[in-house]
Amino acid sequence: MKTLSALLLCLLLAAPLRAGIPTPDSAMTFHMEKDPRKWVPQFKDGRKTGFIMEFVPEGDSIKSWKEMAAQQIAFTKVSLPKYVDTWKGMLSKADPGVEIKEETGEDGSIFVTYTSAAANEAGMRRFLKGGDGVYMLAYHVRPKLKKEETFKIWSDILHTASLVPNPEKRR
Numbered sequence: 001m002k003t004l005s006a007l008l009l010c011l012l013l014a015a016p017l018r019a020g021i022p023t024p025d026s027a028m029t030f031h032m033e034k035d036p037r038k039w040v041p042q043f044k045d046g047r048k049t050g051f052i053m054e055f056v057p058e059g060d061s062i063k064s065w066k067e068m069a070a071q072q073i074a075f076t077k078v079s080l081p082k083y084v085d086t087w088k089g090m091l092s093k094a095d096p097g098v099e100i101k102e103e104t105g106e107d108g109s110i111f112v113t114y115t116s117a118a119a120n121e122a123g124m125r126r127f128l129k130g131g132d133g134v135y136m137l138a139y140h141v142r143p144k145l146k147k148e149e150t151f152k153i154w155s156d157i158l159h160t161a162s163l164v165p166n167p168e169k170r171r
Helices: 002-014 080-094 148-160
Strands: 026-029 039-047 050-057 067-075 099-104 110-116 121-130 133-141 162-165
Touching (some): 026 133, 080 121, 121 148, 121 162, 133 148
Antiparallel strands (some): 026 162, 039 050, 050 067, 067 133, 099 110, 110 121, 121 133
16 A cells, blocks of 8 residues: 555656656556655656656755655656666766666666765666656665665665556546
């Protein structure tokens, strides 16, 4: 039930974004409740090319985040491997010393972990290809605050995320 709640919350919060944003074909379900803390949306932005919603633990601020989760959609026809390669290229351009690891799942999704000293960020991101674009779920933490137990929880959350038909498309 909490998974459905996270899905519906994301859909409802995305609705009031700027006009002209396509309604996504899919919605991403994920088990955010595996992390016992309450995560609250702090930032959202959308346009014709996609949208993003960022969450932080309750009591934290997006302006001075220590940990952050993000859900994102990029409306694109580009293949998933090409999209991820472009994303990694931008990350490497911003920080030539970034450490990046990539794995492809049995479902074709791509899971990337990275540590960037320049950005003061360790993160993981799962990329899934939908009919209308690339769907992403990410977790970011400041490297000095990284706890292996929490990183494992979020790895599980990202690895078990999936796409479902968007109930808003039926309306």
